Amino acid sequence: MPELPEVETVRRGLDDILTGHRIEAVHIDDSRLVQPRSSRAVERRLAGATVTSVGRRGKWLLLELDTGDTAVHHLRMTGSFAVDGETLPHERLQYVTDAHIVRYVDPRRFGTLEVGKHAVMHSMLDSKLGPEPLEAAWDATVLRTSLRGRSTTIKAALLDQRVVAGLGNIYVDEALHGAGIAPRVRAGTLSLVRAERLVVAVREVLTLALDSGGSTLSDYRQVDGTFGSMQDRFLVYGRAGEPCAHCGRALRSATIAGRTTVWCTHCQR
DNA sequence: CGGTAGACCTGACCGC
DNA sequence: TGCGGTCAGGTCTACC
Numbered sequence: 662m663p664e665l666p667e668v669e670t671v672r673r674g675l676d677d678i679l680t681g682h683r684i685e686a687v688h689i690d691d692s693r694l695v696q697p698r699s700s701r702a703v704e705r706r707l708a709g710a711t712v713t714s715v716g717r718r719g720k721w722l723l724l725e726l727d728t729g730d731t732a733v734h735h736l737r738m739t740g741s742f743a744v745d746g747e748t749l750p751h752e753r754l755q756y757v758t759d760a761h762i763v764r765y766v767d768p769r770r771f772g773t774l775e776v777g778k779h780a781v782m783h784s785m786l787d788s789k790l791g792p793e794p795l796e797a798a799w800d801a802t803v804l805r806t807s808l809r810g811r812s813t814t815i816k817a818a819l820l821d822q823r824v825v826a827g828l829g830n831i832y833v834d835e836a837l838h839g840a841g842i843a844p845r846v847r848a849g850t851l852s853l854v855r856a857e858r859l860v861v862a863v864r865e866v867l868t869l870a871l872d873s874g875g876s877t878l879s880d881y882r883q884v885d886g887t888f889g890s891m892q893d894r895f896l897v898y899g900r901a902g903e904p905c906a907h908c909g910r911a912l913r914s915a916t917i918a919g920r921t922t923v924w925c926t927h928c929q930r
Numbered sequence: 931c932g933g934t935a936g937a938c939c940t941g942a943c944c945g946c
Numbered sequence: 947t948g949c950g951g952t953c954a955g956g957t958c959t960a961c962c
Contacts, residue, residue, distance in 0.1 A: 663955060693938085720956080737956050739940080751940085769939045771956070789957095813932070822957085829955055878955065898955095919934065921953085 663736045665794070665827030666870035666891065668720050671742055674884025675763070676715040678744050679724065682758040683711045689774075691753035691767070696775045703776050707732060712758075719790045719826030723782065731782040737771035742884050790826040794863050799825060801856035808848040808856075815851065815859075816844035817918035828863065830920045831876060831898045836863040838897045843929040844922045869894060897923040 663671065687707045689700040710726040717723065724732040734740070743749060743764045754765040754774070765772070775782065791807060792799040807824045808815075818824050819833045828836070837844055839862030842855060851859070870876060875889035883889065892899075896906045901914030905925040914923045 667955075735956080737938095738954070767939095768941065769954090771938065771940095773957095811932085817933085820956090831955060876955075920956095 663720060663740065663875070664829035664832050664870075665717075665720060666832070666867055666873075667875035667889065668722060668736065668827070669717055669871060670875040670883055670889065671736070672715050672717040672722055674744075675722070675724075675742060678761050678763060678884065679712040679756070679758065680714055681712065682760050684708060684726075684756055684758055686755075686757040688755040688757070689753070691770055693770050694753050694765075694767075694772065694774050696773050703774065706730065706776055707756075718783075718786045719793070719822055720829070721786055721790075723786075725779065729779055730776055731779045733775045733777075733782050733786070734765070735773045736767070737769070737773070739769045740765065740767040740772035742766070743886060744884055746886075789822060791821075791823045792825060794825050794827055794860075795867060799860070801853055801860050804860060805851060805853060805856045808851060811848040813848050814844060814917055815842060815846045815848045816920075816922055818848035819863075820918055820920070825863070827867075830922075831895070832863070832866050832870065834897050834923055835866040835895060838862075838924060838929060839866055841929055843926070844917050844924050846930075897925070899923070 684707055687704045689695060689704055692698060692700065695703045710728045712724055713727050714725045716725060720735060722734040743766060744761050749764055749766050751766050751768040752764050753767050756763040792803060808818055811818060816833060819828050840859040842859060870891040873889055873891035873894060874883055876891035877888040878892060897912055900912050901923045902911055905912055905928055907928045908925065910925060910927045912923050913926050914921060
């Protein structure tokens with residue numbers, strides 16, 4: 662589920678709830694969650710720490726702690742957080758703070774939690790992630806440089822977190838539609854003009870999604886329990902066979918880069 | 931180097 | 947109602 666807009670929405674919710682508060686206890690109920698597996702050690706390591714900020718890098722959430730540690734969550738497909746209330750189905754972890762109980766829920770248990778020293782966690786993320794798409798440092802020239810010589814499709818390239826951090830299957834399809842670029846275009850052949858259009862389209866769709874509180878499909882919701890509304894604004898994702906919003910022709914679907922991909926064969930070249 | 935399938939899990943949904 | 951098949955927002959690994 663969660664791509665950059667959903668993870669950023671969760672970050673803002675967690676920042677409001679956790680920053681400045683002391684973690685009294687952590688309860689982990691999923692032997693797969695912690696990497697590398699030692700739930701009890703992580704529970705002990707986090708207990709007593711105060712959260713100094715909640716950050717995000719790509720699709721990763723970072724709880725910065727006054728102990729010098731960073732707790733790094735990845736939600737994968739179905740992870741989400743909720744605050745207070747009753748125990749939820751598929752609850753895998755609780756942060757019990759001096760003010761709230763923060764619950765991590767993940768039906769499919771793909772999500773991960775890693776805890777380590779601040780510098781270690783940040784360099785781990787930097788080693789696997791490219792630039793943030795909403796930061797000015799990422800532009801058409803940077804994008805073209807990262808795509809140079811790559812024969813793979815633009816769809817696969819945008820899903821590659823080393824090219825740009827935070828896009829997933831939904832927002833790649835939406836951005837390619839916005840930019841008028843077909844998903845099978847060879848990444849290394851993108852002209853500067855088209856790269857500029859793509860950067861603009863990525864920023865537009867991510868900004869719209871952030872303003873909508875993210876997309877709610879089945880699992881995702883905001884930390885306060887409210888739903889996002891970006892799913893109502895998708896122009897291509899989940900709309901195979903429906904008319905293109907621009908030209909009215911039926912949207913086409915195929916598997917590209919191993920993922921279901923939807924696009925308009927007329928508007929996207 | 932690059933690409934694609936398979937694995938990791940569970941639930942929802944569809945057709946019979 | 948129940949069963950089997952298919953699909954899902956992500957990433958990593960094995961293999962060609």
